[in-house]
Amino acid sequence: MFRKIRTFFVAKFAIEKKESLLLVLACFLVLSNHFNNLSAWISVSTVGLMLWRAWLTLLGRKLPPRWILIPIALALMAGIFWQFRSFFGRETGVAMLALLLSCKLLEMHAKRDLFVILFLGFFLLLTSFFESQSIGTALQVAVAAFVLLLAQLSFQFNSHIPSLWQRSVILLKMLAFAIPLTIISFYLFPRIQGPLWGLPGDANTSRSGLSDSMAPGNISKLAMSEELVFRVKFLQEVPQKSDLYWRAIVLSSFDGRRWTEGRGTKEVKERELEVFGKGISQEITLEPANSHLLFGLDSVLKPPFIENKPTEINFEGEMFSPALINHRIRYQVVSHTRYRHNVNEDPLILRHNLRIPANLNPETKQFAQNLSLKFNETQAKVNAVLRHFREEKFYYTLEPPLLGRNSIDDFLFNTKTGFCEHYASAFVVLMRAMGVPARVVTGYQGGTLNTQDQYYEVRQSDAHAWAEVWESGQGWIRVDPTAAVAPERILQNLSATQKSTGFAGLVGDLIKENAWSKALRMRWSAINNSWNQWVLNYNQAQQSRLLEILGLHQIDWSKALTSLFFIGIVVVGLLAIPLIPKAVPMSAQDKLYAKFCAKFKNFGIERAIHEPPSSYLERIKPVLEKTKYKHAEQFIAYYVALKYGKMTNSNLVLKDMRALLKKL
Known part of the structure; x- marks a missing residue:
């Protein structure tokens, strides 16, 4: 007897150990989604706490007492405050929840603690999408959610616990019922514009990208990143590779090293744009960048509407959204690669685009003065500078040497090595020194065609800087000095030059x-x-197109929602049919036993549902004669043997049971 009890408890402990380790594994998978975004000390702390829990489980030891856990929790919270200087905010909240989940694994004393851990795990899975919403993240979250659900399912069994494979099959069946309805609801339920909730102030963390200033090295560092900026699908005509200039920011103020926007000239006048030829229609999917910048092929004719809200183009051709772009957006624009921009430019703007620091770069100014003596026309001066870049030994590289105080002099006459920002900056300074209004424009050039879906992908490595000069009767004209030094950069891509x-x-x-x-x-x-x-x-516009494909036009959403509700009930009902328990036919011995019980029900002795045959036999003994009681006792013995034993010759036994029943 003692051996049986010991075996029972050992088996039960082994099962509980496996389920606890499964829960620890589920929590580890949940937190692994955040390891790339959490500080190193937080990640190490969470892993250490979970390993501690797993070690205690494997050795069968008790969980640590509160006088140990409380100081650890306080120290971890002090670390959070030391790093974030607050207990509020998105990043702070995620870090605190990660530590709380790990600590809670060491403090499980009741079933409610288990549910706290499970719900914390599900919530932390949702926060994984704060940082990334890619397919990889979705798959990682799906795996973690499956293991977490498997752990939750495992703790629902009390006595007999199915094997891990059987529990997995049960969970897959449950998900198979839920997933079709989820997909239908996702695509057909009315889309609500914008998020359903707000995020803390630090939700829109800054991202790398073009800035509103440019100094030597800015764009070359950016060009080392393969991060996607936007995708473009040309709806009709596809322009030449050399026309793929995606305008972003105009920089017209120069302090000798850094180019910045001309703050005092942004709202001087309205934009003038005269276009020629057929427009090029584009559909652009812009990645979230936590900025206001919008992109389009230079030059965009009219600003687009984004999520039914207007955008703007200023007089310099910069296109931007009034609202911060912190989620993926899609819009369509029409551009013209042949145009005249601001032919009647304001004299104030022209004077501003002639300014250069008086006490810097003397060699550059002398060189420009010598060129001015030879050439009078703007185009001739432009060609002279470009010819100088081509004929002298200038090199195009991502790793240019450092420049001194007179940065343009150093570049033009000493290092002669630089990236696109070096050439654009030097070109504009030379043009200004020769009396030609000029400015720097930053953006992206080129893009890679994805032959699988025909989208052009523009990445940070396509970041580029070029120049614009103003010519009477022509307006602002794009000039790309990089094309004079490394034409393969324009006709192919950056990798072709490196x-x-x-x-x-x-x-x-x-x-x-x-x-x-x-x-x-x-x-x-x-x-x-x-x-x-x-x-x-997937927004309202996408949903409308999908409904049109399905032949559903001008939907009355109140009726549609009612229809979806009833369709959902029907779908759930159909999916639930396999779950309906099937009626098990009554065996021959059970039928005889039912007749046996019915005989004594007439005497007022009704068998309870939970009552075993032996107990029922004791209750009917007082109403039976000695002979009949022996018949009843034999009947019950036969029934128990057939029902629960391994008796053979069941047909003969059933025949004897019928005979005994008649005698009663």
């Missing part, structure tokens, strides 16, 4: 140029684009 060094660089180039790997990258990018278009960016 030579890899070392074994790793050569191997990387071979992998990038391999047709199979290139097709695989494009396929994955196309999948991500479809995910963005049909999941993350």
Whole structure:
């Protein structure tokens, strides 16, 4: 007896140990989604606490007492305050919840503690989408959610616990019922413009990208990133590669090293744009960047509407949204690559675009003065500077040397090595020194065509700077000095201008140029684009197009919601049919036992549902004669043997049971 009891408790402890380890694993998968965004000490602390919990479980030891846990929790919260200087905010809240989940694993004394851990886990899974909403993140969250649900399901069993595989099958069946209805609801339920809730002030964290200033090295550092900026789909005609200039920011103030926007000239006049030829229609999907900048092929004719709200284009051709762009948006614009911009420019603007620091770059000014003596017309001066870039030994590189106080002099006459911002800056200073109004424009140039979905992908590595000069009767004209030094940068891409060094660089180039790997990258990018278009960016316009495809026009949403409600009930009902318990046919011995019980019900002795046959036999004993009681006792013995034992010759036994029943 003692051995049986001991075996029972050992087996029960082994089961509880497995379920506890499964819960720890689920929490680890939940927190692994945040390791890239949490501070190193927080990630190490959470992993350490979970390993502590797993170690205690494996050894079968008790959880630590509160006098140990409370100081640990206080120390962790002090660390949070030391890092964030607050207990409020999105990042702070996620960090605190991660530590709380890990600590709670060491403080489980009742079933309610289990549910606290489960609900904390589900909430932290949702916060994973604050940082990323990619397919990879969604798959990682799905795996963590499955294991978390599996742990929750495991704790619902009291006595017999199915195997891990059986529990997984049960969970998959449950999800199979829920997923179809979820998909239908996602695509057909009326889309609400904007989020359903607000986020704390630190939700829109800054992202790398073009800034409102430019100094040597700014764009070259940015060009090392392969982060996606926006995707473009040309709806009709596709322009030449050399026309793919995506205008962003105009910089007209120069302090000798840094270019900034001309603050006092932004609202002087209205924009003048005279266009020629057929317009180029584009559909642009812009990634969230926590900025106001919008992009379009230079030059955009009219500002687009985004989410039914107007946007703006100022007189310099900069396009921006009044609202901060902190989520993925999509819009359409029409551009013209042949145009005249601000032919009747304000004299104040022209004077501003002639200014250069008086006490800097003397060699550059002398060189410009010498050129001015040879050339009078604006175009001739432009060609002279570009010819100088081509004929002298200038080099285009991502790693230019540092420049001194007279940065333009150093670049033009000493290093002769730079990136696009060096050439654009030097060109504009030379033009201004020759009396030609000029300015720097930053944005993106080029883009990579994804052959899988025909979208052009513009990345941070396509960041570029060029120049604009003003000519009487022509307005502002784009001039790209980089094309004079590295034309392959304009006609191909940045990688065409950079030579890899070392074994790793050569191997990387071979992998990038391999047709199979290139097709695989494009396929994955196309999948991500479809995910963005049909999941993350699924809005009212997308839903309207989908409903039109389904043949549903001018929907009355009140009726539609009512219909969806009843359709949902029908779908759930159909899915629930397999869950309806099937009636099990009564066995022959059960039928005889039912007749046996019915005989004594007439005497007022009714068998209770939970009452076993032996107990019922004791209750009917007083109303039976000695002979009949022996018949009843034999009947019950036969029934128990057939029902719960391993008796053979059941047909003979059933025959005897019928005979005994008649005698009663």
